[in-house]
Amino acid sequence: MKTAIYPGSFDPITLGHLNIIRRASGIFERVVVCIMKNAGKHSPMFTREERVEMARLVTQRYPNVEVTTFDGLIAEYARTFPEGAVIVKGLRANTDFENEFQMALINKKINPDLDTMFLTATQKYTFLSSSVVKELASYGADLSPFVPCEIIDDVMQRAAGNNP
Ligand code: ADP
Numbered sequence: 001m002k003t004a005i006y007p008g009s010f011d012p013i014t015l016g017h018l019n020i021i022r023r024a025s026g027i028f029e030r031v032v033v034c035i036m037k038n039a040g041k042h043s044p045m046f047t048r049e050e051r052v053e054m055a056r057l058v059t060q061r062y063p064n065v066e067v068t069t070f071d072g073l074i075a076e077y078a079r080t081f082p083e084g085a086v087i088v089k090g091l092r093a094n095t096d097f098e099n100e101f102q103m104a105l106i107n108k109k110i111n112p113d114l115d116t117m118f119l120t121a122t123q124k125y126t127f128l129s130s131s132v133v134k135e136l137a138s139y140g141a142d143l144s145p146f147v148p149c150e151i152i153d154d155v156m157q158r159a160a161g162n163n164p
Pocket of ligand 1: 007008009010011014015016017020088089090091092096120121122125126127128129130131
């Protein structure tokens with residue numbers, strides 16, 4: 001089967017993201033996590049390089065998963081895979097559906113060969129987003145149910161205002 005491209009801002013990567021990555025890695029031969037600029041989302045908590053580093057750290061257990069970045073349109077990025085690729089997205093709620101449905105149609109318009117496949121969020125992560133994680137971290141909450149343990153300290157430190 002083809003390559004799956006999983007795009008997002010991953011600021012920071014959460015257990016919800018990781019759940020989609022793990023499941024996609026069991027379905028596709030290759031999963032490319034593509035860390036985009038946060039279009040519309042200003043002042044990220046982590047730089048793109050830091051987000052890439054964190055995503056690589058927590059996905060290293062999956063041999064068919066790689067982490068990369070791209071600055072342009074994901075529909076154009078997909079063209080760089082000669083063997084073809086599909087986009088994978090996670091769906092949490094109605095709001096995700098509205099946005100993702102529109103995005104999938106736009107991507108198809110730009111690149112008619114490109115399909116988008118949706119994996120429904122695991123129930124225990126339907127409420128989880130990077131924004132929720134940042135909010136909880138700012139109150140010093142226990143992040144262990146929400147983000148991979150390898151990056152909890154980084155998130156807590158950044159929320160406390162400590163830059164490297
Ligand atoms: P967020 O919405 O958390 O800021 P991203 O923009 O990085 O995350 O999201 C990238 C993709 O991951 C999107 O398709 C989004 O719907 C999906 N996703 C995010 N959080 C979850 C979750 N908890 N469960 C399933 N999919 C998710």
